[in-house]
Amino acid sequence: MRFSTRAERIEPFYVMEVAKAAQALAREAAGTAEPMIFLNIGEPDFTAPPLVQEAADRAMRAGHTQYTQALGLDALRERISGWYAQRFGVDVPARRIVVTAGASAALQLACLALIEAGDEILMPDPSYPCNRHFVSAAEGKAVLIPTTAEERFQLSAAKVEAAWGPKTRGVLLASPSNPTGTSIAPDELRRIQGVVRARGGITLIDEIYLGLSYDEAFGQTALALGDDVISINSFSKYFNMTGWRLGWMVVPDAMVPVVERLAQNLFICASAISQHAALACFEKDSIAEYERRRAEFKARRDFFIPALQSLGLTVPVMPDGAFYAWADCTQAAQTLGVSGSWDFAFALMRRAHLAITPGRDFGTADTGRFVRFSTASSMAQLQESVARLRALLG
Ligand SMILES: Cc1ncc(COP(=O)(O)O)c(C=O)c1O
Numbered sequence: 258m259r260f261s262t263r264a265e266r267i268e269p270f271y272v273m274e275v276a277k278a279a280q281a282l283a284r285e286a287a288g289t290a291e292p293m294i295f296l297n298i299g300e301p302d303f304t305a306p307p308l309v310q311e312a313a314d315r316a317m318r319a320g321h322t323q324y325t326q327a328l329g330l331d332a333l334r335e336r337i338s339g340w341y342a343q344r345f346g347v348d349v350p351a352r353r354i355v356v357t358a359g360a361s362a363a364l365q366l367a368c369l370a371l372i373e374a375g376d377e378i379l380m381p382d383p384s385y386p387c388n389r390h391f392v393s394a395a396e397g398k399a400v401l402i403p404t405t406a407e408e409r410f411q412l413s414a415a416k417v418e419a420a421w422g423p424k425t426r427g428v429l430l431a432s433p434s435n436p437t438g439t440s441i442a443p444d445e446l447r448r449i450q451g452v453v454r455a456r457g458g459i460t461l462i463d464e465i466y467l468g469l470s471y472d473e474a475f476g477q478t479a480l481a482l483g484d485d486v487i488s489i490n491s492f493s494k495y496f497n498m499t500g501w502r503l504g505w506m507v508v509p510d511a512m513v514p515v516v517e518r519l520a521q522n523l524f525i526c527a528s529a530i531s532q533h534a535a536l537a538c539f540e541k542d543s544i545a546e547y548e549r550r551r552a553e554f555k556a557r558r559d560f561f562i563p564a565l566q567s568l569g570l571t572v573p574v575m576p577d578g579a580f581y582a583w584a585d586c587t588q589a590a591q592t593l594g595v596s597g598s599w600d601f602a603f604a605l606m607r608r609a610h611l612a613i614t615p616g617r618d619f620g621t622a623d624t625g626r627f628v629r630f631s632t633a634s635s636m637a638q639l640q641e642s643v644a645r646l647r648a649l650l651g
Pocket residue numbers: 299358359360361362385431434435463465490491492493499503504
């Protein structure tokens with residue numbers, strides 16, 4: 258069979274290779290004293306809280322299962338708008354909110370709406386692997402800009418300005434970021450937006466982890482910077498609904514009909530049951546539960562990062578959000594007699610039954626030295642992981 262160059266351009270997702278190997282080893286390790294612990298997975302171990310489950314059940318029984326309009330249920334768009342007002346003090350009218358099948362569909366729609374063949378989109382290295390592919394699937398080119406710990410592994414206005422060329426169309430940022438859990442400092446973000454705006458470019462910002470923010474200095478939405486910012490969000494992470502496939506995007510007024518047309522044709526709509534269920538995410542009791550869980554995620558971070566540091570797995574920047582630790586494994590790899598994060602990840606998997614993610618997928622600059630631990634697992638699992646790391650690394 259002959260496949261499109263568009264499809265051939267999509268690089269393999271190495272994480273999946275690691276996950277496959279981990280699953281195979283897990284079968285062997287099952288029933289032993291050390292069953293496999295999966296710290297390679299970027300999804301909460303919680304499921305949707307009771308009110309949300311009940312709302313899904315009610316929707317199903319009442320037959321609220323037909324297509325919705327492509328932009329999403331009006332009631333849900335209103336609730337999301339209310340959430341921005343309540344939580345962030347920002348006025349985001351419901352008419353600018355587009356409900357999507359997860360952040361993934363939102364990113365795809367945004368890229369298809371805005372990118373011409375050959376357009377370049379600047380993004381930090383390291384960043385979420387799929388972002389490069391959303392851009393390339395829209396015939397654009399992702400330009401990865403190496404970042405440093407001093408920059409919180411995020412782009413700076415100076416770097417955006419220096420990298421801007423005749424083909425540059427805009428930037429794709431994520432704050433807090435996957436894999437680093439670090440956010441862009443608000444002043445720097447304002448400066449980046451200034452540089453992009455002055456060039457007539459687009460600022461796309463993935464705020465999927467914004468709800469899981471642990472530091473007041475960073476927890477604000479970029480939407481406060483102006484109506485031209487495009488923000489991607491999701492029910493997957495803060496709302497603990499990964500498999501429900503529901504997210505949203507806030508776009509400028511002029512972009513709504515364009516995204517609507519694309520969504521109508523490509524997806525028809527996001528899952529109706531999930532949309533009805535998500536209305537209950539914003540009930541007082543649900544938010545209270547989500548906030549308890551956010552505190553639990555913070556407690557996990559506060560336990561796990563210092564433990565990694567004490568074992569020579571250096572986390573150069575304390576994550577201010579999300580549930581990841583981006584750790585330099587150079588020293589720990591030496592202790593195990595291997596070199597590079599790929600071999601280190603496999604060594605941990607085989608010798609400690611700990612599955613983690615090597616840096617390779619997230620970029621090319623410095624990713625050979627880094628691994629990503631997910632701290633979305635229970636505290637007991639994190640404690641057991643640290644005990645195993647301590648036994649192995651001393
Ligand atoms: C930064 C980032 N953006 C987008 C996604 C996709 O999320 P969704 O489940 O909403 O499609 C993920 C998933 O891990 C992510 O980490």
